[in-house]
Amino acid sequence: xxxxxxxxxxxxxxxxxxxxxxxxAGKQLHAGPVTYLVLAVFALVSLAPLVWTAIAASxxxxxxxxxxxxxxxxxxxxxxxxxxxxxxGLGTAMLNSVIVAGTITVSTVLFxxxxxxxxxxxxxxxxxxxxxxxxxxxxxPPQLAVVPLYxxxxxxxxxxxxxxxxxxxxxxxxxxxxxxQYLVQALPTELIEAARxxxxxxxxxxxxxxxxxxxxAMAVLGLLTFVFAWNDFLWPIIAxxxxxxxxxxxxxxxxxxxxxxxxxxxxxxxxxxLPLLIAFLLFGKQIVGGIMQGAIKG
Amino acid sequence: xxxxxxxxxxxASSAEAAPGTPPGAAGGARGRGAPADxxxxxxxxxxxxxxxAPYAFVAPFFVLFGAFSLIPLLYTAWYSLHNxxxxxxxxxxxxxxxxxxxxxxxxxxxxxxxxxxxxxLISTVPQLLAALGLAHLLNYKLRGSTMWxxxxxxxxxxxxxAATLVFTLLYSWDGGMVNWVLHFFxxxxxxxxxxxxxxxxxxxxxxxxxxxxxxALIYLAAxxxxxxxxxxxxxxxxxxxxxxFRHVTVPQxxxxxxxxxxxxxIGATQLFGEPLLFGGVSxxxxxxEHQYQTLGLYMYxxxxxxxxxxxxxxxxxxMFLLLLIIAAVNLxxxxxxxxxQ
Numbered sequence: 001x002x003x004x005x006x007x008x009x010x011x012x013x014x015x016x017x018x019x020x021x022x023x024x025a026g027k028q029l030h031a032g033p034v035t036y037l038v039l040a041v042f043a044l045v046s047l048a049p050l051v052w053t054a055i056a057a058s059x060x061x062x063x064x065x066x067x068x069x070x071x072x073x074x075x076x077x078x079x080x081x082x083x084x085x086x087x088x089g090l091g092t093a094m095l096n097s098v099i100v101a102g103t104i105t106v107s108t109v110l111f112x113x114x115x116x117x118x119x120x121x122x123x124x125x126x127x128x129x130x131x132x133x134x135x136x137x138x139x140x141p142p143q144l145a146v147v148p149l150y151x152x153x154x155x156x157x158x159x160x161x162x163x164x165x166x167x168x169x170x171x172x173x174x175x176x177x178x179x180x181q182y183l184v185q186a187l188p189t190e191l192i193e194a195a196r197x198x199x200x201x202x203x204x205x206x207x208x209x210x211x212x213x214x215x216x217a218m219a220v221l222g223l224l225t226f227v228f229a230w231n232d233f234l235w236p237i238i239a240x241x242x243x244x245x246x247x248x249x250x251x252x253x254x255x256x257x258x259x260x261x262x263x264x265x266x267x268x269x270x271x272x273x274l275p276l277l278i279a280f281l282l283f284g285k286q287i288v289g290g291i292m293q294g295a296i297k298g
Numbered sequence: 299x300x301x302x303x304x305x306x307x308x309x310a311s312s313a314e315a316a317p318g319t320p321p322g323a324a325g326g327a328r329g330r331g332a333p334a335d336x337x338x339x340x341x342x343x344x345x346x347x348x349x350x351a352p353y354a355f356v357a358p359f360f361v362l363f364g365a366f367s368l369i370p371l372l373y374t375a376w377y378s379l380h381n382x383x384x385x386x387x388x389x390x391x392x393x394x395x396x397x398x399x400x401x402x403x404x405x406x407x408x409x410x411x412x413x414x415x416x417x418x419l420i421s422t423v424p425q426l427l428a429a430l431g432l433a434h435l436l437n438y439k440l441r442g443s444t445m446w447x448x449x450x451x452x453x454x455x456x457x458x459x460a461a462t463l464v465f466t467l468l469y470s471w472d473g474g475m476v477n478w479v480l481h482f483f484x485x486x487x488x489x490x491x492x493x494x495x496x497x498x499x500x501x502x503x504x505x506x507x508x509x510x511x512x513x514a515l516i517y518l519a520a521x522x523x524x525x526x527x528x529x530x531x532x533x534x535x536x537x538x539x540x541x542x543f544r545h546v547t548v549p550q551x552x553x554x555x556x557x558x559x560x561x562x563x564i565g566a567t568q569l570f571g572e573p574l575l576f577g578g579v580s581x582x583x584x585x586x587e588h589q590y591q592t593l594g595l596y597m598y599x600x601x602x603x604x605x606x607x608x609x610x611x612x613x614x615x616x617m618f619l620l621l622l623i624i625a626a627v628n629l630x631x632x633x634x635x636x637x638x639q
Contacts, residue, residue: 031438039435043449046511050452052475053464065473111362114355124352130360137367139621141568143597143614145370147377147607154387168366171359199344202351231457233571234594238602251459255466255575262467269460276455284448291451291512292519 050273056266057081064262076263083261084254084268089242093250094275100165100236100246101229107170108225109218115171116179117210121192131180138173142234150238164239165246169229175221182217182293183210220290223283230276247272371618378612384605397612407613409588410596411620413498417573417592418566421502426558428510430551433517434543447518450511458571462504466576469500497576497590504572509565513558520554521547552635560628567621570594593617 058077059070084090118124119131145168153164187210195205211218236246242253254260254268280287381393401407436446453461468475469490477487490500524547532542548555573590574581582599584591591599593613601610 031435031440035435035438035440039432039440039446042432042435043446045507046450046453049461049464049468049507050456052468053460056464056467064467065470067473068478069473069475111358115359118352118355122352122355124349127352130356134359134363137363139564139625140367140371141564141614141617141621143568143570143594144374144618145367146374146597147382147601147611147614148370148373149366151377151382151387151607167362170366171362173363176359196348199340201343202347202354206355227455231459233458234598237574238598248457248459251457251463252575255459255463256579256581260578265463266467269463273456273460276457277452280448280452280455284451285444287455288444288447288451288515291515 050277053266053270053273056263057270059263061261061263064266077267080263080267081271083264084271087257087264088250088254088268089245090247090250090268090271093245093247094271096162096245097230097247097275100162101226103166104169104229105222105225108172108175109222111171112175112179112221113183113210113214113218114206115176116181116183117187117206117214119176119180120183121187121189131177134173134176138177146235146238149235153239159239160241160244162244165232165236168235169232172225175225178221179214179217183214186217187213217290217293220286220293223279223287224290226279227276227287374611374614377608378615380608382607382611384602384607387607390608393608397609398616400609401612401616406588406591406596407616410584410591410593413584413588413590414567414569414592414594417498417502417505417569417590418563420499421505421569422559422562422566424502425506425510426513426555426562428506429513429558430517430548430555432510432514433521434547436514436518437521447515450514452511453508454512456508458504458508459575461508462572462575465500465504465507466578491576492586492589494587494589497585501569501573501576501590504576505566505569509562513562516558517551517554520551524550556628556632560625563624563628564621567617567624568594570598574598593620 054077055070055073056064057080059074060076063070063074115134119127119134149164149168150159153159158164191209191213192205195209200208231248232246233248233252236249237252240246240249242249245253251268251272254265377390378397379393379395380390381396382390432450436443436450440446469477471477471487471489471491474490476490481487488496490496528546528550529542532546537545569592573584573592573595576590577583577585580586582591582595582603584595593616597610597613597617600613601607
């Protein structure tokens with residue numbers, strides 16, 4: 001228990017935990033060449049499939065079917081990208097995915113912060129039970145909601161429309177719990193009390209005290225939610241058709257085509273992953289930090 | 299906070315604060331002077347605000363979560379007792395336990411259950427072991443430590459669809475990268491799509507690839523919280539690195555390891571996207587011989603390919619029961635471990 005709180009306190013300053021790690025490593029843990037070698041192998045395994053996707057996307061279907069497989073880029077990239085774009089309707093799909101993932105992210109971050117703040121700092125009846133319920137429901141598999149949701153959305157005439165995909169994901173138990181854990185530490189209770197004494201309403205407090213304090217965690221939760229929403233598969237594939245797909249649904253239709261052109265499929269996979277990879281290049285450090293932060297607490 | 303005092307000072311206002319009175323209604327205070335009027339209005343608003351705000355803040359979460367997760371959960375149970383066909387959604391008839399009886403006598407259900415277990419096992423165990431080792435390495439004093447972490451996490455940002463499409467090609471029978479590499483080691487080409495274990499391994503490897511880095515980061519976070527003096531005293535006792543890892547790191551990580559085991563088990567029980575896409579056209583069947591049809595796939599197949607939504611609901615609930623059993627076993631094991639310590 002005490003260990004946890006030390007590490008949590010340290011994590012807030014960002015640098016401290018790494019120092020602790022070094023101290024924990026202290027005497028012996030300078031990485032040697034073997035460590036770098038093994039890490040390099042892991043890195044290769046992590047990156048190679050992605051790099052090879054790009055290689056395959058620049059070849060022709062016939063070349064991909066031959067042995068040995070191509071190990072360097074060919075000249076067909078743009079033809080394949082165009083074909084994938086047209087065949088899978090990736091233009092619509094990308095736009096849909098941006099709308100879906102964007103809406104879900106904004107709503108999840110907003111509502112998670114509000115609920116997380118209430119659970120972390122406000123006193124109200126049943127708060128303990130409700131928090132327990134929140135955590136407990138993290139175990140419920142999404143499959144359990146799919147049949148009724150499908151029936152309801154069909155009844156509303158909403159099948160194949162974006163709100164069908166958006167609505168069930170507007171909030172997550174994980175997000176609420178994540179924000180609660182962060183705010184318990186990051187938001188001094190005295191600050192809220194001082195604002196109360198000054199006569200600030202709860203909304204003012206949220207706006208002027210909670211949101212600024214929660215900003216780093218909101219950013220991380222936002223990134224994690226966006227990755228999750230962009231990659232979500234089960235519900236979109238049931239709720240949407242190829243006429244109005246998200247990127248994942250479009251990729252699925254590419255992959256299950258009856259006359260598949262592998263090079264085109266790889267071009268599609270490349271396109272579908274690219275936005276997230278770019279986000280990852282830009283915010284990789286924050287995403288890593290966020291996962292590590294959510295980890296022990298989870 | 300100061301509500302009892304205020305109630306004493308303004309008896310009229312406290313009477314007004316009775317339930318049912320709109321918080322903004324200043325009517326009753328008219329007889330008083332202007333300042334007192336403002337004061338009591340404020341006081342009442344303030345009290346109302348502090349009481350109601352927490353509920354207002356958690357309400358969106360519980361309303362949305364309840365409507366789209368908890369209530370559907372119960373409806374799924376209800377539908378699992380009905381005959382609901384995709385072709386005639388409005389025509390539902392009571393079926394009692396027929397859907398469940400059907401499941402229990404279906405070879406495909408047991409096959410899917412078995413596959414879910416075996417794929418779950420061969421994806422979770424190596425994944426977590428590799429993550430543990432990787433975290434140990436990342437915990438060394440490294441040049442470019444952030445870069446290493448980001449690189450290890452890249453597969454996490456790759457979608458199931460994109461990753462599976464690539465791996466499917468890597469595992470193809472002729473011309474596939476994997477078989478081509480194996481041939482340098484003198485291994486006969488493996489039919490990754492059709493063979494029993496080969497295909498299950500192939501599907502598992504996609505899961506392993508996507509999630510190892512993620513779990514490594516979780517372990518790394520926990521490792522950095524281990525106090526340095528534990529290692530120091532172990533070193534004084536003459537423990538080498540491996541012994542330190544075994545006797546200090548692993549025991550200290552036990553809660554985190556348990557956490558990742560639970561999360562991965564939940565994930566494995568729901569496995570869906572990887573086998574669906576790996577199978578291509580026959581995806582929902584889990585291959586020609588159903589060799590990698592998981593429970594998740596089986597549900598999708600029965601519900602949306604065959605069109606029996608009642609049966610699909612029954613499968614969903616079986617998955618839930620399975621999870622509950624796993625959770626219970628987990629709890630028991632944890633208790634045992636704690637007691638034995």
